[in-house]
Amino acid sequence: MDLSAIVSLQGILRRLDRGRIIGFMTLITLLFILVLPLAEPALSELLGPYEDGECEECHTEFEPFMVQVDSPSEVPAGYEFDYGLLVQNPWAHDLNDVTLIVDLSGSPGIGPKDPTKLEPVQLQPGGTAPAGGSSFDSFMVEGQVNEVRIEMDWNRPLLFMGDLDLTLSGPAGDWSETGEDQIIIPGDRFNADTYGEYFWTVSNSAPARSISFTLDILIDHNGDDSEVTALIDHLGPRDSMTISVPLLSRDRSENRISYTLHATASYDHPDEGVDEDVYSTTGTSNIIVDSDLVYSRPSEKITVPMTLWVMGRILGFLTVALFLASFATGGSIQKVKRWIDGKIKDRVRWHCVISFTVMISAVLHLIVLYLGYYSNTYKGIFTGGIPLVMMIIVGITGYKRSAFVSRIGERNWRRIHFWLSIAVILFLLFHMITEGTDLSFIRWW
Numbered sequence: 001m002d003l004s005a006i007v008s009l010q011g012i013l014r015r016l017d018r019g020r021i022i023g024f025m026t027l028i029t030l031l032f033i034l035v036l037p038l039a040e041p042a043l044s045e046l047l048g049p050y051e052d053g054e055c056e057e058c059h060t061e062f063e064p065f066m067v068q069v070d071s072p073s074e075v076p077a078g079y080e081f082d083y084g085l086l087v088q089n090p091w092a093h094d095l096n097d098v099t100l101i102v103d104l105s106g107s108p109g110i111g112p113k114d115p116t117k118l119e120p121v122q123l124q125p126g127g128t129a130p131a132g133g134s135s136f137d138s139f140m141v142e143g144q145v146n147e148v149r150i151e152m153d154w155n156r157p158l159l160f161m162g163d164l165d166l167t168l169s170g171p172a173g174d175w176s177e178t179g180e181d182q183i184i185i186p187g188d189r190f191n192a193d194t195y196g197e198y199f200w201t202v203s204n205s206a207p208a209r210s211i212s213f214t215l216d217i218l219i220d221h222n223g224d225d226s227e228v229t230a231l232i233d234h235l236g237p238r239d240s241m242t243i244s245v246p247l248l249s250r251d252r253s254e255n256r257i258s259y260t261l262h263a264t265a266s267y268d269h270p271d272e273g274v275d276e277d278v279y280s281t282t283g284t285s286n287i288i289v290d291s292d293l294v295y296s297r298p299s300e301k302i303t304v305p306m307t308l309w310v311m312g313r314i315l316g317f318l319t320v321a322l323f324l325a326s327f328a329t330g331g332s333i334q335k336v337k338r339w340i341d342g343k344i345k346d347r348v349r350w351h352c353v354i355s356f357t358v359m360i361s362a363v364l365h366l367i368v369l370y371l372g373y374y375s376n377t378y379k380g381i382f383t384g385g386i387p388l389v390m391m392i393i394v395g396i397t398g399y400k401r402s403a404f405v406s407r408i409g410e411r412n413w414r415r416i417h418f419w420l421s422i423a424v425i426l427f428l429l430f431h432m433i434t435e436g437t438d439l440s441f442i443r444w445w
Contacts (some may be wrong), residue, residue, distance in 0.1 A: 064089075064091070064093070064095070064263065064265040065087055065088060065095055065098075065261070065263055065279070065281075066088045066090065067085045067087055067088070067261055067283070068085065068086045068088075068298035069084075069085060069259075069283070069285045069298065070082075070084040070085060070086045070242050070244065070297060070298055071083040071084055071257075071285065071295075072287060072294055073285075073286065073287060073294045073295070074287065074288040074289075074290055074293065075249045075287060075289055075290075076289075076292065076293060077109075077249055077250065077251060077252055077289055077290075078248075078249060078250070079248075079249045079293065080113055080246065080247070080248050080249075081246075081247055081248075081249070082244040082245070082246055082247070083102055083245055083247050083287075084100075084244025084245070085100055085242065085243055085244070085259060086240060086242050086298045087232075087235060087240065087241055087243055087261065087263075088239075088240040089236070089237060089239050089240065090238060091237060093237060093266055093267045094234065094235070094265070094266045095234070095236075095264070095265055095266075096233065096234055096235075096263070096266060097231070097233065097262070097264050098231065098232045098233075098234075098235055098241075098243060098261070098263040099229065099230070099231050099261070099262045099263070100229065100230045100231075100243045100245065100260075100261055101227060101229050101259065101260045101261075101262075102228045102229070102230075102247075102257060102258075103227055103257070103258040103259070103260070104226050104227065104228065104247075105227075105258075106255065106257070107253075107255035107257055107287070108251070108255065109251040109252065109255055109289040110248070110249055110250065110253075110255045110257070110287060110289065111248055111250060112228050112245070112246070112247060112248065113246035113248045114246065120220045120221065121217075121218070121219040121221065122216070122217070122218055123215070123216075123217035123218075124214060124215065124217070125139075125200075125214070125215050125217065126212070126215065127202070127212070127213065128210050128211065128212050128213070129164055129203065129204035129210065129211050129212075129213060130204060130210045131162075131204055131207055131208050131210050132204065132207050133203070134201050134202060134203040134204065135201070135202050135213075136199060136200060136201040136202070137199070137200060138197050138199045139197075139198055139200075139217060140196070140197055140198070141190065141194075141195055141196065141198055141219060142195050142196075143221055144187075144221055145187045145190045145195075145219065145221060146220040146221065147184065147187055147220040148183075148184070148185040148198075148217075148219050148220070149182070149183070149184050149185075149216075149217075149218045149220070150182065150183040150184075150200060150215060150216070150217050150218075151181065151215070151216045152181045152202065152213055153213065153214045153215070153216065154211055154212065154213040154214070157209070157211070160206060160209060160211070161206060162204060162205040162206025162211075163204075163205050163206070164181075164204055164205075164213060165202070165205065166181060166200065166201070166202055166215075167203070168183050168198060168199070168201075169198070169199050169201075170194065170197070170199070171194050171195070171197070171198075187220075200215065228247070229245070230243050231243075235263070238309075249287075249289040251289060253288075253289050254286065254288055254289075255286065255288070255289065256284055256285075257284065257286075258282065258284045259282065259283055259284070259285075260280060260281070260282045261280065261282075262278065262280045263278070263279055263280075264278050264279075265279055308371055311368045312365055312368040312369035313436075313437065313438065315361055315362075315364050315368060316365045316432070316436065317438075318361050318365075319361040319365055319428075320432065322357055322358040322361055323358045323421075323424065323425065323428065326351060326354040326358055327421050328340065329347050329350050329351035329354060330351050330417070330418075330421070331347065331348070331351070332414070332418045332421070352398070355394075355395055355398060356395075358391065358395075359395055362388055362391060363388075366384070366388065379435065380431065380435040383427070383430060383435055384435065387424045387427035387428045387431060390420055390427065391424050393420060394417060397413065397416060397417050397420070398417060401413065404416075
């Protein structure tokens with residue numbers, strides 16, 4: 001280190017002296033105590049950006065939600081338990097219609113706690129088939145169907161030379177041919193394309209007599225034990241919730257459970273209105289049905305954007321608090337000055353130390369937010385940039401006090417220093433209300 005650097009360092013230390021150095025280091029230590037607990041998870045995940053989507057206005061490369069399995073890995077036979085997902089929304093958008101679908105087709109020893117048992121639908125339409133004509137109507141077939149059975153009941157009159165024919169047609173075309181009094185459709189013939197409205201027709205081939213009939217239509221619904229669904233309506237910004245379905249372990253076995261999570265993310269952009277996108281994620285987990293209960297609850301992850309957002313808010317409030325403390329210790333308000341002089345020694349020294357710390361806190365507030373939550377945006381630059389520049393000017397006028405006093409006089413320097421500080425406070429308040437999250441309730445627009 002050359003001699004000029006040593007002389008410069010000695011000059012700085014001489015201006016600060018021991019009291020200022022102690023005060024400055026104390027405030028810096030308090031600052032780091034506030035932000036350090038959040039810094040570690042942020043830095044540990046900073047090199048692993050999300051890659052599942054993009055919100056162009058707010059941030060890039062983000063996951064609309066994060067999920068962790070919240071369920072036992074081993075359960076005793078006959079045990080009732082909840083299979084769930086811890087759903088976390090680390091961003092500022094809303095998640096709506098969050099739906100969890102649990103697939104149990106690979107789980108021979110696990111089923112729903114309360115299997116869906118739907119009562120059979122029994123229809124008994126009747127009517128008269130006119131001579132040489134027909135009678136018809138319709139019914140609906142929806143949901144998990146085990147069987148659809150139609151039986152026609154009619155009495156053949158004496159000397160009746162004709163016949164009654166029952167036919168059925170539906171979304172997939174004709175299901176039977178004429179000349180039948182009973183139609184049976186097994187459930188394995190139904191799928192998403194074949195559910196819907198079905199039409200039955202009873203035709204009378206006799207030319208001279210109308211015949212009365214009745215139909216017994218049985219729609220046997222069979223609950224699907226292989227899939228369970230749960231729904232939550234809403235998950236707010238930076239919120240988390242466990243969404244779960246009740247299950248029952250039956251026999252000793254190894255089970256592989258698959259899950260699918262759907263959610264609609266709503267982004268409220270001031271310039272472009274509300275955008276909505278549907279996102280999905282899938283995964284699997286293994287559960288053994290044996291003799292023990294093994295359970296480990298997931299921990300909520302602290303993500304980079306959420307961590308930096310919290311750090312930025314802390315630093316923002318810290319900056320305002322320190323600037324108010326700096327203003328109070330500056331001595332511009334005589335009553336406050338006398339009260340502080342009676343409480344602490346060397347008020348001016350503490351005023352200088354706090355003022356240096358304000359600058360550090362304000363710059364860190366800006367850096368932290370634009371590294372994380374407000375990356376790729378210009379939000380708050382104007383309303384926050386003006387008080388930051390004015391804060392720097394106030395700091396310069398204080399640090400170079402002697403030079404300014406010699407040029408413009410003590411009275412004018414005090415006026416500039418005081419009113420610039422008042423302007424900074426007003427702009428900080430405006431910035432907090434118009435851009436801040438915590439004071440958003442004050443906004444009327």
